[in-house]
Amino acid sequence: MKIIDKILKAEQEGRFYWSFEYFPPKTAQGVQNLYDRIERMQRYGPEFIDVTWGAGGTTSELTTEIVATTQAVYGVETMMHLTCTNMPAEQVDIALETAKACGCQNILALRGDPPHGQETWESCDGGFNNAIDLVKYIRKKYGDYFGIAVAGHPEGHIDNPDKEDDLRHLKAKIDAGADFVVTQLFYDFDMFLEFVERCRTIGITCPILPGVFPIQNYNGLKRVISFNNNFVPQKIWDDLEPIKDDDAAIKEYGINLTIDFIQKMRAAGINGVHFYTFNLERSTRLILERLGDVAPQQNVRPLPWKPSLHAKRAKENVRPIFWKNRTMSYIKRTEQWDEFPNGRWGDSRSPAFGELDGYGVSLKHSKAECLKMWNYPATIAELSSIFSGYCLGQVGALPWCSQELDTESQGIRDRLAAVNSLGYLTINSQPAVNGVRSSDKVHGWGPKNGFVFQKAYLEFFVSPEALDKLTQKISSDANITYYAVNQQGDLKMNTQSEGPNAVTWGIFPGKEVIQPTIVEAVAFMAWKEEAFALWHEWSRIYEPESPTSRLLKQVADTWYLINIVHNDFQDGDALWRVFDLDNATISNVAGSVDR
Incomplete structure (x- = not known):
């Protein structure tokens, strides 16, 4: 324009x-x-x-x-x-x-x-x-x-x-x-x-x-x-x-x-x-x-993510949520696509979906800046403290998140910090939203006089032992769907469909329902390569056999990456009940993390 x-x-x-x-x-x-x-x-x-x-x-x-x-x-x-x-x-x-x-x-x-x-x-x-x-x-x-x-x-x-x-x-x-x-x-x-x-x-x-x-x-x-x-x-x-x-x-x-x-x-x-x-x-x-x-909100956020202005992507109006905090990587890996059919981001099974190599899997900060933010964690508890500190605004960035928490996640930051304190290392999230005005300063996006919705979403790394306990708990709630995968590609899920699950949508005057952000298995499997590679990038700023380097590689080699969607968007607290969080735990973590 x-x-x-x-x-x-x-x-x-x-x-x-x-x-x-x-x-x-x-x-x-x-x-x-x-x-x-x-x-x-x-x-x-x-x-x-x-x-x-x-x-x-x-x-x-x-x-x-x-x-x-x-x-x-x-x-x-x-x-x-x-x-x-x-x-x-x-x-x-x-x-x-x-x-x-x-x-x-x-x-x-x-x-x-x-x-x-x-x-x-x-x-x-x-x-x-x-x-x-x-x-x-x-x-x-x-x-x-x-x-x-x-x-x-x-x-x-x-x-x-x-x-x-x-x-x-x-x-x-x-x-x-x-x-x-x-x-x-x-x-x-x-x-x-x-x-x-x-x-x-x-x-x-x-x-x-x-x-x-x-x-x-x-x-x-x-x-x-x-x-x-x-x-x-x-x-x-x-x-x-x-x-x-x-x-x-x-x-x-x-x-x-x-x-x-x-x-x-x-x-x-x-x-x-x-x-x-x-x-x-x-x-x-x-x-x-x-x-x-x-x-005006429709100028700042015409969609939950900022649309590309490249002519080839003019009709793109749907993306997987996984690259939410690493937009450049997503754009680079899809820049050779010929088109975005029906506005959709495409199919990661396509041969045109770019390989991980050459697309800038980096920490986005210098070694000195990384060490200043993350120090030398040698235990899972110390790792959890870094992730909690990020959620509370006390750590400037994570390898998966170069910017501070999105405005909408600020409202759940204490809960995120508490989840991290339990050993679930979060890298992406959004709260449930049930029909707020599109002009809302926190959750709004899109044209005037519309209403926007979204499902609670959480993505994190988890140990195999904790994953087993968590999935057992999830099995009792039919409203939760998840995908979990380790570095080797072993995929676990509780849904029979690998198709897209819309996690944000909007209803606007004179338009069809817009569903701009999705979760799906194929895209998740493409994203997991980058997500695990960042653990190894982090480990490289330390001496090869140092305690910190060994810890980070161990997490990368043995833990799972999991995303959870709670499909009952009308219940804003439903997702957090999976982690047995109570107000005392949340308050205690919010007050105790000191970095």
């Missing part, structure tokens, strides 16, 4: 909207951390994100990779920066074709900065002189396929001292086919308003998104404004001077200053804002929280 259409829709609805900018990191671990951050921050409901293009095209390949991954894996509308610097026409064609192939329909067309080591900007052989040339080229070759944004400079372009001439150049870019303007960052609000008024006066009628950068630290501010010689009012410098050595105070000041800017913008009738995040999250999150701004 073109971003201009999303902007115009938000403007018609009279609602405030926002977007985030990221840059390509310099290390592989940094890239993985950025993906995790993008995944988290999409929950804040940006209309789009954009990804920068390094000076001189230095990050072009990584930029296109991040754009493709964000579109396909995280389902976030993404705008790719594209500069003229060191980019002959044939390289521009490659970048645009790559963007088009992954479903990206949005380009921020820029002249770009000089390459590193070069003081002045010069076009390359066969390249373009200015952003307007790039806009014209895209429109000539691709017609209306791409939405195009261009940069605006409230203070004037650093290479053009004539502000009126700079404004005429901006209008020429719009007249050449650009759809909207994203401004450079600024700290003089009155100057920005004057810039917007001057734009309107000369006939620039398209949306103008103000670019804001919450101040993070004193020296960082000086460095950022040095890029374009941005003006910072003396009052801001005076406010910062007493706290310039206190980063926490500086960040708080930056948050409050940005909130003040946004409130003034909204009072002036400007409904959108573009955050220069510098790949940071906290300040942007706190700004949106303190402003009380929440994106």
Whole structure:
């Protein structure tokens, strides 16, 4: 979808909207951390994100990779920066074709900065002189396929001292086919308003998104404004001077200053804002929280999982629940499928279902980060404490869960911690939901005025001895179905059907019932390879014959992975009775786990 259409829709609805900018990191671990951050921050409901293009095209390949991954894996509308610097026409064609192939329909067309080591900007052989040339080229070759944004400079372009001439150049870019303007960052609000008024006066009628950068630290501010010689009012410098050595105070000041800017913008009738995040999250999150701004639920969660924006997956509306916390792995293993028949995810028996090798079975964190989170467990009790700590928000991640618990699982976190304390090591869950509004902030998804439902679901690792006792208990409740499998592939189940069991569904006006999340045996058998492989990845961060390494390998070699579905979605407590949990046990565990 073109971003201009999303902007115009938000403007018609009279609602405030926002977007985030990221840059390509310099290390592989940094890239993985950025993906995790993008995944988290999409929950804040940006209309789009954009990804920068390094000076001189230095990050072009990584930029296109991040754009493709964000579109396909995280389902976030993404705008790719594209500069003229060191980019002959044939390289521009490659970048645009790559963007088009992954479903990206949005380009921020820029002249770009000089390459590193070069003081002045010069076009390359066969390249373009200015952003307007790039806009014209895209429109000539691709017609209306791409939405195009261009940069605006409230203070004037650093290479053009004539502000009126700079404004005429901006209008020429719009007249050449650009759809909207994203401004450079600024700290003089009155100057920005004057810039917007001057734009309107000369006939620039398209949306103008103000670019804001919450101040993070004193020296960082000086460095950022040095890029374009941005003006910072003396009052801001005076406010910062007493706290310039206190980063926490500086960040708080930056948050409050940005909130003040946004409130003034909204009072002036400007409904959108573009955050220069510098790949940071906290300040942007706190700004949106303190402003009380929440994106429409159908924008944030059109399904319980974020739909891919890759053109080939446009009709996909059903997935197995097992990859809920490892979306990238699921997308990579199914990316070669030709189609998604009837919207279904397909069949893992297909030869096109990707093998485990080469699809990134990794811990998503560095060895040092893993050791800091998980230490050196040598007993099952110590392992249980790690898993319980994760459920209670005291451990940052697990090999199967790189992000914190989903919002909906926050409401059952004490019960999850208690289950882990009993030796059942949980990696996936959802509570029962019986017909809440689709607009519900915790459980809601899909179009307005609908109702959503889901069955209680729990997935965990369990020892063979505990599994035998558990399945005996399960046998007395006809509403429970389960699949259990060990690393060797020995499958146990209490259902005669290997077909799909819908565990989430929604009912919406004018639509058939949507069943977007399922449990089934074939998909579970495909998932178990990855689930057990992660135990071995975890063991590799320790010395091969250390107590911790031996413990993790023992669990992988002998335990079972089991998923349990309680099909009575009207009884929210039914699943937990299987574990004989009482309130005293739950409270005791919640209060005793200390990591």
